Amino acid sequence: MNAIDHKFALLKTGQRKGIITYLTAGDPDLQATEAIVLEMACRGVDMVELGVPFSDPVADGPVIQAASKRSLEKGVTLDGVLKLVGNLKSRIEIPLLLMSYYNPIFCYGLTKFIESASCSGVDGVIVPDLPLEESETFSRDLKKAGIHLIYFLAPTSSDERIKATVKRAGGFIYCVSVAGVTGARDDIPAQAHKLLKKVSSMTEVPLALGFGISSPEQVKSIGKRGSAVIIGSAIMKLVEQGGGREEITRRVGTFLEEFN
Amino acid sequence: MELPDRNGYFGSFGGRFVPETLMSALQELDNSYQHCKDDPGYWEELYYYYNNYSGRPTPLYYAGRLTERYGKAKIYLKREDLNHTGAHKINNTLGQALLAKRMGKSRVIAETGAGQHGVATATVATLFGLECVIYMGEEDMKRQELNVFRMKLLGAKVIPVTSGSKTLKDATNEAMRDWVSNLETTHYIIGSVVGPHPYPALVRDFQAVIGSETRAQLLAATRKLPDYLLACVGGGSNAIGFFHHFLEDRQVQLIGIEAGGRDFDPGNHAASLSSGRPGVLHGSLSFLLQDQNGQVSPAHSISAGLDYPGVGPEHAYLKQSGRAKYAAVSDEEALQAFELLAESEGIIPALESAHALAYLEKLMPLTTGENIVAVCLSGRGDKDVAEVSSAFSVGQEVEKI
Numbered sequence: 142m143n144a145i146d147h148k149f150a151l152l153k154t155g156q157r158k159g160i161i162t163y164l165t166a167g168d169p170d171l172q173a174t175e176a177i178v179l180e181m182a183c184r185g186v187d188m189v190e191l192g193v194p195f196s197d198p199v200a201d202g203p204v205i206q207a208a209s210k211r212s213l214e215k216g217v218t219l220d221g222v223l224k225l226v227g228n229l230k231s232r233i234e235i236p237l238l239l240m241s242y243y244n245p246i247f248c249y250g251l252t253k254f255i256e257s258a259s260c261s262g263v264d265g266v267i268v269p270d271l272p273l274e275e276s277e278t279f280s281r282d283l284k285k286a287g288i289h290l291i292y293f294l295a296p297t298s299s300d301e302r303i304k305a306t307v308k309r310a311g312g313f314i315y316c317v318s319v320a321g322v323t324g325a326r327d328d329i330p331a332q333a334h335k336l337l338k339k340v341s342s343m344t345e346v347p348l349a350l351g352f353g354i355s356s357p358e359q360v361k362s363i364g365k366r367g368s369a370v371i372i373g374s375a376i377m378k379l380v381e382q383g384g385g386r387e388e389i390t391r392r393v394g395t396f397l398e399e400f401n
Numbered sequence: 402m403e404l405p406d407r408n409g410y411f412g413s414f415g416g417r418f419v420p421e422t423l424m425s426a427l428q429e430l431d432n433s434y435q436h437c438k439d440d441p442g443y444w445e446e447l448y449y450y451y452n453n454y455s456g457r458p459t460p461l462y463y464a465g466r467l468t469e470r471y472g473k474a475k476i477y478l479k480r481e482d483l484n485h486t487g488a489h490k491i492n493n494t495l496g497q498a499l500l501a502k503r504m505g506k507s508r509v510i511a512e513t514g515a516g517q518h519g520v521a522t523a524t525v526a527t528l529f530g531l532e533c534v535i536y537m538g539e540e541d542m543k544r545q546e547l548n549v550f551r552m553k554l555l556g557a558k559v560i561p562v563t564s565g566s567k568t569l570k571d572a573t574n575e576a577m578r579d580w581v582s583n584l585e586t587t588h589y590i591i592g593s594v595v596g597p598h599p600y601p602a603l604v605r606d607f608q609a610v611i612g613s614e615t616r617a618q619l620l621a622a623t624r625k626l627p628d629y630l631l632a633c634v635g636g637g638s639n640a641i642g643f644f645h646h647f648l649e650d651r652q653v654q655l656i657g658i659e660a661g662g663r664d665f666d667p668g669n670h671a672a673s674l675s676s677g678r679p680g681v682l683h684g685s686l687s688f689l690l691q692d693q694n695g696q697v698s699p700a701h702s703i704s705a706g707l708d709y710p711g712v713g714p715e716h717a718y719l720k721q722s723g724r725a726k727y728a729a730v731s732d733e734e735a736l737q738a739f740e741l742l743a744e745s746e747g748i749i750p751a752l753e754s755a756h757a758l759a760y761l762e763k764l765m766p767l768t769t770g771e772n773i774v775a776v777c778l779s780g781r782g783d784k785d786v787a788e789v790s791s792a793f794s795v796g797q798e799v800e801k802i
């Protein structure tokens with residue numbers, strides 16, 4: 142069984158909301174990323190999404206753009222992030238997701254990517270600029286290797302698109318809370334609740350709400366229809382504050398304490 | 402078959418590589434466009450503005466003195482520089498602004514490199530009473546100060562883009578981020594035949610007026626089709642617009658000229674078709690300047706309008722199918738052509754267009770007096786005189802030493 146599916150089954154039995162955390166890998170460096178992920182696992186985070194840096198992150202707001210830039214300046218590559226996943230997998234049990242824009246994967250070669258991702262133990266792949274229409278073969282081939290391609294739905298998604306997406310989706314569906322880019326916000330917009338309500342009426346696939354999640358209050362307010370939340374920019378802001386590897390790790394750990 | 406196909410592909414290039422949030426907006430745009438395409442009233446309105454506002458049809462001018470200089474094929478210039486706002490860009494912005502109005506949008510946004518597309522967008526926004534925001538790389542704002550002032554004068558808000566390489570590619574990222582956050586009110590007027598489907602198709606269709614006029618004008622003047630068509634390629638809109646109505650005329654050789662910059666080292670040029678590899682940027686799969694890890698490389702050209710690491714997917718298809726050929730000329734060669742046209746014909750070309758003219762040096766020796774070469778003079782050079790004068794004075798100082 143894929144580790145993501147297993148995790149959501151456990152969450153369901155425990156009637157608990159899953160916490161998925163996002164980190165741009167390689168900011169400030171890959172060792173720091175490793176230390177932070179280990180800390181996250183200790184703190185009871187349910188899954189970690191590792192972002193591969195990209196020169197043109199169109200779906201991201203200023204915080205993750207800046208993180209991506211710093212990581213690229215450190216020379217971090219898709220290969221490097223895959224190796225990191227491999228390392229982490231031998232030490233922790235939580236599912237690991239790899240987030241990358243499409244071009245680094247396309248350039249790496251789709252077949253080779255699936256092989257490497259499978260070898261490293263990647264459980265799910267998130268490609269923000271690869272919509273349903275462009276990913277039929279890729280998602281099928283990933284699935285054969287036991288990896289889910291995680292699909293997005295947004296408040297702007299039409300009913301038709303939602304239907305087609307839930308049909309193909311596996312692992313969970315990444316529900317985007319606002320029509321916009323990544324970045325921490327204070328509330329959960331009404332359109333996010335509407336989206337969760339609509340999609341949950343159409344599928345059993347778990348829904349994770351992302352974009353703008355930064356506080357335990359928000360997590361409580363998403364209600365029963367969302368199975369998990371994804372916290373990204375709020376964490377990368379803490380990483381951005383800098384200091385040594387240990388200091389950053391401690392800062393992120395303290396932040397996550399509140400979500401328990 | 403009419404390309405692109407239903408999914409926005411030209412052969413294996415094109416498509417829609419964008420976040421899910423944008424997909425419905427692209428579908429809406431495609432539906433509106435298909436609807437307008439079949440509506441004679443829409444084209445009637447567009448041609449009203451082409452003819453009465455922009456000054457179409459633009460002349461096809463026989464460049465006698467330039468022809469004499471080479472003593473080979475007859476050279477014709479398609480005078481897109483005589484359009485209102487000084488370049489072919491307004492063919493597209495008029496078309497898209499009318500589309501935006503029909504979609505009920507109150508706000509338009511655009512990216513700009515040289516500032517020509519920004520000026521053309523700001524102009525039509527004023528004309529149709531739309532709010533207008535232009536994204537422009539900080540570097541480009543310095544290079545093209547005059548156009549920044551023009552846009553502001555026309556009531557547009559110009560937002561400096563400080564991310565990445567601070568040029569056209571980054572301005573495009575920022576415009577896409579704005580669009581995804583303001584879909585209800587906003588139409589994104591992309592400035593070239595790039596981006597996700599349906600943009601490469603609809604921008605082409607608006608620019609195709611260049612080639613359809615050229616065809617009729619040449620046939621009227623010479624009773625012949627041209628042997629060669631030359632156009633510069635940044636994103637590729639003036640070139641596609643020039644080529645489109647000649648695609649079926651196999652005897653017409655289509656040549657697109659890219660910016661060869663300083664040299665062919667990475668970061669020193671913008672020749673995506675000549676030296677890039679297939680990749681995905683800004684929503685479509687096409688040729689792309691990128692490193693071995695799939696990170697997009699910075700581009701360089703003396704002309705801000707060609708300074709872009711990607712290129713429209715239809716050009717990738719035309720290259721792969723062999724229907725069009727692509728070559729690159731250097732900054733230096735473009736500067737020489739800039740000067741040559743000014744001196745020989747009294748026409749100051751845009752630095753972008755000067756790239757197409759520069760290729761005459763290579764092409765003309767291969768032609769005969771029977772041949773006809775038509776060059777798309779995509780824009781005028783007023784915006785470039787400061788840049789060129791500083792390039793020349795640097796050159797002169799080097800000579801003195």
Ligand SMILES: Cc1ncc(COP(=O)(O)O)c(C=O)c1O
Binds near residue numbers: 489516705706781
């Ligand atoms: C005069 C002129 N020609 C050409 C271009 C390049 O664009 P395209 O290749 O889309 O025609 C520009 C872009 O700004 C321009 O201003």
